[in-house]
Structures are given as structure tokens and as C-alpha cells.
Amino acid sequence: MPGLIDAHVHLSSDVARSPGFGPPPPLMGEDPRPRELGWFVLAKTARELLRSGITTVRDVGSYDDEAIVLRRAVELGLVEGPRIFSCGRIVTATAPGARIFGTMYREADGPWEMRKAVREQIRRGADFVKVMATGARSVVLEDPEPAQITEVELAAVIDEAHRMGLRVAAHAEGLEGARLAVENGVDTIEHGLSIHRAPELLAAMAEQEIVLVPTLTTFHDLAERFSADVAPSLVEQAERQRDEAYRTLAAARSAGVTLAMGFDSGPPGANALELTRMVDGGLTPLEGIRAATMGSARALGLDDVGTIEPGKVADVLVVDSDPLEDVRILCDRERLWLVLKDGRPVAGIDTLLA
Numbered sequence: 001m002p003g004l005i006d007a008h009v010h011l012s013s014d015v016a017r018s019p020g021f022g023p024p025p026p027l028m029g030e031d032p033r034p035r036e037l038g039w040f041v042l043a044k045t046a047r048e049l050l051r052s053g054i055t056t057v058r059d060v061g062s063y064d065d066e067a068i069v070l071r072r073a074v075e076l077g078l079v080e081g082p083r084i085f086s087c088g089r090i091v092t093a094t095a096p097g098a099r100i101f102g103t104m105y106r107e108a109d110g111p112w113e114m115r116k117a118v119r120e121q122i123r124r125g126a127d128f129v130k131v132m133a134t135g136a137r138s139v140v141l142e143d144p145e146p147a148q149i150t151e152v153e154l155a156a157v158i159d160e161a162h163r164m165g166l167r168v169a170a171h172a173e174g175l176e177g178a179r180l181a182v183e184n185g186v187d188t189i190e191h192g193l194s195i196h197r198a199p200e201l202l203a204a205m206a207e208q209e210i211v212l213v214p215t216l217t218t219f220h221d222l223a224e225r226f227s228a229d230v231a232p233s234l235v236e237q238a239e240r241q242r243d244e245a246y247r248t249l250a251a252a253r254s255a256g257v258t259l260a261m262g263f264d265s266g267p268p269g270a271n272a273l274e275l276t277r278m279v280d281g282g283l284t285p286l287e288g289i290r291a292a293t294m295g296s297a298r299a300l301g302l303d304d305v306g307t308i309e310p311g312k313v314a315d316v317l318v319v320d321s322d323p324l325e326d327v328r329i330l331c332d333r334e335r336l337w338l339v340l341k342d343g344r345p346v347a348g349i350d351t352l353l354a
């Protein structure tokens with residue numbers, strides 16, 4: 001089968017969402033940890049993704065230039081890792097989340113500042129642009145329901161990116177942000193949980209080939225997995241959003257919207273869990289696998305990966321039984337017999353024995 005593509009990751013040396021993945025917690029009295037250790041965490045992340053059959057990822061926001069530097073390191077052969085697409089920093093209106101997410105965000109207000117923010121990401125080496133159409137479910141002071149950006153600002157972001165040949169991903173939780181994004185011609189909707197409330201938007205997405213990245217796992221994270229560590233108001237909100245996200249998944253499937261797999265969680269390498277959740281949510285195993293390969297490739301605007309055909313890039317996964325019978329085998333690294341990236345074995349039994 002084709003290598004898996006994750007369309008919504010945050011490559012980061014900050015492994016708060018991945019307990020047990022990074023270095024052990026520092027002990028009192030221990031020599032201070034140099035910040036540069038973070039680069040080794042990123043290198044480990046890249047290797048783990050590849051070993052789990054993830055041959056391409058789309059980074060939708062990381063601190064500083066971590067994703068762009070990791071992309072470079074992989075390109076230069078310094079570390080084994082998936083093909084990386086990065087947005088640079090997330091373009092957002094001035095908002096409380098920027099005080100939490102710091103250098104992951106580039107705040108801007110008004111259409112010309114928005115254009116400048118996009119141009120800065122292009123200067124930085126971004127492959128596409130990510131914009132916050134609404135606030136985030138993970139920030140107490142943000143209301144994810146209304147649009148957080150004005151239409152004139154969002155249109156400026158999209159025009160600036162598209163004119164320069166970059167695709168645009170819109171973070172859209174509430175319905176009005178999603179509506180602005182779809183009506184102004186964004187390329188992918190991230191989360192998009194509210195869209196089941198507006199069938200006309202789903203029809204427009206199917207028609208305009210706007211891809212939905214439902215990121216089901218992130219709602220399970222906030223509502224269940226990390227509920228003890230999250231502000232109570234956010235846990236309650238996430239429970240409601242989780243249920244809506246599944247409703248939107250089903251509605252988008254019926255409407256013929258292209259779906260992509262976006263894990264938006266940790267640890268790196270557990271990404272296929274999102275595929276199994278999409279299947280739990282009503283996709284057939286084949287539809288789930290298509291979302292995690294062809295659908296994600298479309299989200300990234302790539303036509304040379306995501307399927308196995310003559311002339312395309314040979315990103316290939318060899319598994320030891322039929323994932324159409326049980327997609328859960330894709331979560332079990334022991335079952336991944338071989339991972340090829342660009343026609344070259346990069347992980348699996350053969351390379352482990354070598």
C-alpha cells in the first residue's frame with residue numbers, strides 16, 4: 001500500500017502531548033538541559049514517523065523554525081525522516097492564544113499586515129500557509145465559535161498565498177470561520193467540526209475540492225486523555241466538539257468531501273490511531289486508508305504520492321496482512337514489514353536486521 005501521509009502534525013521539540021517520548025523529566029540538582037537537546041528530539045521524531053510508515057507529513061505550526069530546519073536536515077540526509085511540508089508560523093489575528101503558543105504564531109491585523117505575515121512565511125521557506133479562522137479549543141480566553149479574523153483579512157491571506165502559488169490551510173472550529181474560509185477559497189479546513197450544521201458548506205467543499213482534515217484524536221485528547229491537566233471549561237467544550245467532529249465526519253463522507261488524516265496528537269509514530277478513529281466513525285477501512293494516503297496527498301496539493309502507480313514516487317508500505325480486514329494492524333509497528341521512501345528501504349525488518 002502507499003506510505004501514510006499525515007496532513008496535520010506539529011513537529012516540535014516540546015513533547016508535552018507525548019508523555020514518555022522525550023527525555024525523562026529533569027531531576028532536581030541535575031545539570032540544566034541545553035536547549036539544543038531539542039534538535040535530537042526532533043531527529044527522533046522524524047525517525048519514529050518513518051518507522052511507523054508515515055512517509056510524508058504536513059506540519060501545521062511549530063515553534064521557531066523547528067519544522068523547517070528538520071525538513072532541511074531530512075533533505076540533506078542528516079537524519080532519516082518523512083518528507084516534510086511546513087507552514088512556517090501560523091498567521092493569526094492578535095489573540096490570547098499567541099501568549100500560550102508564542103513563536104508558533106505570527107500575529108497580524110488588517111489586510112496589509114496579513115499580506116506581510118504571509119510574505120514572511122514565504123521568506124522563511126514555508127510550503128503553504130496556515131491561518132486561524134477561529135480561536136482554538138485549547139485556549140481558555142479564546143472562543144472557538146465566532147470567526148476570529150475578518151473576511152477582508154482572510155481574503156488577503158488567501159490572495160497573497162495563492163498568487164505566490166502556496167496553498168492555504170484554515171483552522172476553523174466554529175461555523176462562521178469555516179464559512180468564511182470556504183467562501184473565500186481556502187484549500188483545506190482543519191478540524192471543521194461544526195460544518196455538519198451547514199450542508200451547503202459541505203456541498204461547496206465537495207464542489208471546490210476543499211479537503212477536510214477532521215483531527216478526531218485532538219478532541220479525544222482534550223476530553224479524555226489529558227482531561228486532568230486541562231482547564232475544566234475546555235474539557236466540557238471538547239466533549240461537545242468531539243461528538244460534533246464525528247457528526248461532521250459522517251456528513252462530509254456522505255457529501256463526497258475529500259477527507260485527509262490528521263493526527264494532531266502524540267507521540268510521533270502513533271499517527272495511524274487517527275485512521276482507526278475515522279473507521280470507528282463510519283468510514284470503511286478502504287475509505288480510511290484512502291483518506292490517510294490519497295486524501296492527505298490532495299490536502300498537500302501533491303499528485304505524485306498517495307497512490308501506487310507507474311511514474312509516481314515509490315513511497316510504499318509492506319504490511320504482513322490485509323489492512324482492509326483490520327486497519328488496526330497499521331498501528332502495530334511489528335506488522336509493518338518494510339517502509340520504502342522514494343524507492344529506498346528506510347525502515348522495517350530488513351533494515352533492522354542490516
Ligand SMILES: [Zn+2]
Pocket residue numbers: 008009010060264
Ligand atoms: Zn493542530
